Amino acid sequence: MKMIYDCLVIGAxxxxxxxxxxxxxxxxxxLMLDKGAPGGKLNNIHRIDNYPGLARIPxxxxxxxxxxxxxxxGVEYAYGSVYEIRKEDNVFLVKTDAGDFNAKSLIIATGVENKKLGIPGEDKYLGKGVSYCATCDGPFFKGKDVALVGNADHAVEDAIYLSDIVNRLYFLYPEEIVATPSHIEELKTKxxxxxxxMDKSIAIEGHELVESFIYEDKDGQHKLDVxxxxxxYGEKSSTAFLSPLGVKGNKGFIETNANMESNVPGVFAAGDIVDKKLRQLVNAAGEGAIAATSVIGYLRELPKE
Ligand SMILES: Cc1cc2nc3c(=O)[nH]c(=O)nc-3n(C[C@H](O)[C@H](O)[C@H](O)COP(=O)(O)OP(=O)(O)OC[C@H]3O[C@@H](n4cnc5c(N)ncnc54)[C@H](O)[C@@H]3O)c2cc1C
Structure with missing residues (x-):
């Protein structure tokens, strides 16, 4: 008979x-399932300044x-990209590209992804000059000119990192910059x-590799050689795999109560995927702890087999 876990944690x-x-x-x-490297977004952060007790940790x-x-x-971990979850006979059936798993409860901790600009050239040059992770790919552009589009903390932090590597960094902001003042001040010293x-991103152009970025402002279109x-610029999430369960969300983010419970009994959420204002490490960790504690309470109340 197939193992039924007390809880499946989706996202590591x-x-x-x-x-x-x-x-x-x-x-x-x-069982903790992830479609990528354990640590998630942490793997993309060059330096963390605000995690209590661990100043400036990579x-x-x-x-x-x-x-x-x-x-x-002894936490069990497995690779698997979850694409569908159903509930059958009071057990959650989690379908992944690495097989199916069963559990009495779920913690959804799948985070968010960077939004695409949605302009010509963005997909074509992915990995050939287009990157959503400065920490991962910045060193490939040592001594080169690069453009970064964004206006929030992640963009400013990555700009600080890139400015120490590249020759020239064009920091393009489509909206007012809403980042931690000390980060903005640090970037201003570079x-x-x-x-x-700018008003609008227009296109990314090149031949084999990226050669230019075109944007628009009130004076018309401009081309930067980069x-x-x-x-x-912005983040998105996807909870499409949860749709058969009827989990309530807002624009792809899961609505929870203070115990990290969704509207569906047995389904809990934690971290960036939760519909909330602050998306940071410290509350993601806290919510993980709350969700697990709530799961333990939920399991206690389940009828005994
Ligand atoms: C560049 C950058 C810098 C940042 N700097 C800071 C900072 O200095 N301080 C701070 O507090 N916060 C910072 N943040 C925010 C912080 O990284 C996040 O709030 C936090 O990492 C969220 O953790 P999480 O566990 O919710 O999600 P994530 O870390 O995103 O983990 C989600 C995991 O779920 C997996 N997953 C997604 N979908 C599926 C699926 N269908 N099947 C299986 N697995 C799936 C993903 O592979 C991923 O590993 C930064 C973020 C970025 C991008």
Whole structure:
């Protein structure tokens, strides 16, 4: 007979790993599934300045430390991209490209992805100069000119990182910059950064590799000669795989109560995927802990087989 886990944790970012640690310590059987590297977004963060007690820690170091902590406790982890979840005979059936899994409850911790600019050339040059991760790909553009489009904290943090590597960084902001003031001040000290307010991204052009970025402002269209474009403007999430369950959401984000419960009994959520205002490491970890604690309470109330 197929194993039925007490809980399946979908997503092994900081929210999912924290939830798994709490479940394990609560003596519940759980499996953490991820379609990428454990640590999630942490792997894309060059330097974290605001995680309590771990000043200036590189994201990949925190990812490794979290994953090691979970592994040492005996948390089960498997690769798998979840594409559908159904409920059959009071058990959740989770379908992934690496097989199906069964569980009595779920914690959804699948985070968010960067939004595309949606302009010609963006898909064509992905990996050939277009990148959504400065920490991962910035070093490929050492001494080159690059463009970054964005206006929030992630964009400003990545701009600081890139400015130490590239020759010239064009920082294009389609809207007012809404980032931590100390980050903006740090970026202002970099004399190889050109700040460009703009209205619209138009196209990314090149031959084999990216050669230019075209944007529009009130004076018309302009072309910047660059070797890379980092679109870091906005985030999106997808909960399409949850649709058979009828989980309530808002624009792809899951609505929860203070116990991280969704409207569907047995389905909990934590981290960036939750419909909320602040998307940071510290509350993602906290919500992972709350979700796991709520799962433990939920399991206690389930009728005994
Ligand atoms: C460049 C950048 C810098 C940042 N800097 C900071 C900072 O300095 N301080 C701070 O507090 N926060 C920062 N953040 C925000 C922080 O990274 C996030 O709030 C946090 O990592 C969210 O964690 P999470 O576990 O909710 O999601 P994630 O870390 O995104 O993890 C979600 C996981 O789910 C997996 N997944 C998604 N869909 C599926 C599926 N269908 N099947 C299986 N697995 C799936 C993904 O592969 C991923 O590993 C930064 C973010 C970015 C992008």
């Amino acid at each position: 970012g900081i929210a999912g790993i924290t939830a798994s640690i709490y479940l394990k310590r609560g003596n519940k059987s759980s 994201g990949p170091d925190l990812a490794l430390s979290l994953f090691n902590q979970a592994s040492e406790l 004399n190889n950064v050109t700040w460009i307010p 070797n890379a474009v980092f679109p870091l």
